[in-house]
Amino acid sequence: MPVFKTPFNGYAVRFSPFYENRLLVATAQNFGILGNGRLHIIDLNPAGGISELCSFDTADGIYDCAWSESHDSVAVAAVADGSLKLWDAALPPSSNPIRSFHEHAREVHAVDWNPVRRDSFLSASWDDSLKLWTLDRPASIRTFREHSYCVYSAAWSPRHADVFASASGDCTARVWDVRDPGSSLVIPAHDHEILSCDWNKYDDCFLATASVDKTVRVWDVRASRAPVATLAGHGYAVRRIRFSPHRESLLLSCSYDMTVCVWDYRTEDALLARYDHHTEFAVGVDMSVLVEGLLASTGWDELVYVWQHGTDPRAIS
């Protein structure tokens, strides 16, 4: 399966919702501590291998990225200097970036594009806040300020246009409705920082959280007193969690233990597969919406892997 070498350390990877062979990769120099960032748009070649379509540079590291759900060539990046930058790959370099929003006081750690409404996106920042944006406004529409420490992740509900979840270092996950003044649910989901969250794509009540306590937990937001499932198996903090777009109970996670894991939270032996192809922290994973079982991961080893679930990511086809 193809591998793509990035000049900087990988931070996030996302499959395009429009093209099954296109991915977005966010990278940051010097492990995101100091230096530049670069956003790559890469294509899987039918003949095998990966080629770069274009790339965009930033003055600080990029921690996360997301495709626009409305324009197939537009992508947004969460930049460590607190800005959000949008590029249109269809436009010449002189017109890019098409937008640059700078409101967050600290590093922006995550972005997520609304998949239902398709006109807005969220950013989550280390300044303890989340912000809601649209392309047609010069400033954020709303700021969500309740968390008491870095917000590491934001995830729109795949079903409800105005609902999203956030995960924070204050050890809580929160569920929000943008029409409401405050969060509608606070889940003290872990005893340690929560680094990522994602919604079940089939049942709009189930939310997964990933934590520094090395576990992934699945919650039913209707009864959030106790988790529906606790998935233990990672050796270090779980950095990112994604629900499968194809199978209801399938989850994909990556961790500082350098592995990528596939889980089925409904089965007793929940850990379906462990991939240890990365040689540094694995911090970015995604599952293709358009090709079932196609996985992508990136890490601080500056490599992007794209492979079919069940195959060896390192195998050269």
Next chain:
Amino acid sequence: MEKSIERQRVLLQHLQPPSSAGSSLLSASVCAAGDSAAYHRSPSFGDDVVVVAAYRTPICKAKRGGFKDTHPEDLLATVLKALVENTNLNPNEVGDIVVGTVLAPGSQRAIECRMAAFYAGFPETVPLRTVNRQCSSGLQAVADVVAAIKAGFYDIGIGAGLESMTVNGPGWEGSVNPKVNEFQQAQSCLLPMGITSENVAHKFGVTRQEQDQAAVESHRKAAAATAAGKFKDEIVPVITKIIDPKSGVEKQVTISVDDGIRLDTTLTGLAKLKPAFKKDGSTTAGNSSQVSDGAGAVLLMRRDVALRKRLPVLGVFRSFAAVGVDPAVMGIGPAVAIPAALRSASLEIDDIDLFEINEAFASQYVYCCKKLGLDPAKVNVNGGAIALGHPLGATGARCVSTLLNEMKRRGKDCRFGIISMCIGSGMGAAAVFERGDAVDPLSNAKHTDARNLLSKDAV
């Protein structure tokens, strides 16, 4: 600069969570073992040796039991055949078969075993040898195969064990070297095993009551395991003949259960038995291992070979140790061998979830458990040789199938197991096994042979 220091702090906290009170999760078993296990496992290379299948025949009483009229090699052939058939392995791929066998004359037994391989359907190209380390021969055979696979001699091998104590009994050919009188320990090698048991009981103060209690427990656990069908996965039924001692009529039978277990064994019953080896001794026929017939076989291969063949990983062979002890108290072998095997696996005795310690005699079994401070709930949970029988050469291989099947039943909480036994002439052997899926990186991930990267639309 301050910014980058702050970034490092935030990221570092992901790796070193402050040990906040009330977080029991950080010591959760799976994670704790994952990065605090004293040895670093690296299954990504796939070059450790794993057990993919282990079977045994029923263990039957010598001279009176189900195999009293069975040729020994038929027992071996049955388990060898089961290994190949149940794994769909091409027998051509087996690099070597090593059989542990004790009492039978060496060369004749080696030839019988070679013939057994043919009976089992192995081609002439697959070699076979025997090994004799007395009571641990079966385990030694498995360890030899593991060592050969690790050395790269071959990728797939079978470690087996065979004993028919109906056909072969203990004996001594020729004269004893008179030099033996000058060497105390050499002289001790000639002691009957029962006397060494009495020595252990006397030297370490194991009472008759303790020994009889261990025997009762062994029968009770073995009977319960049989009743619960726990041995079904490991026992291969043997189709053989049996001759009625009175009428002399020959009859075809299928033997599928151990026939030495006596559910009705009680302390009062055992207390009535006379010491078998020494007038004022404590070792009786009731608290010693039974004289039996049986065979066992274990299919081993390198992990990557097992993964490629999509065979289940029943267990991982972690370490093996054979040690020497005073021949006069040879029964203490496990008490020395188990710590040695643990050391070479970089584990502690508390890491072990299950023990299979051969009950050659209740005296030495009780002593070893006490000496090592073992939790009785973890030792010989399905009974031992006092109830099942101790076909010398087969016992080691028998224990592998019993241990790994029990670990499989117990699930992920049961990660490490040990097999150990004492050895006549003063030795002990022990091997550490790990549950297969504890370290299986891709066990459940399906193989896709075709390059399946893009859908047809894109191409």
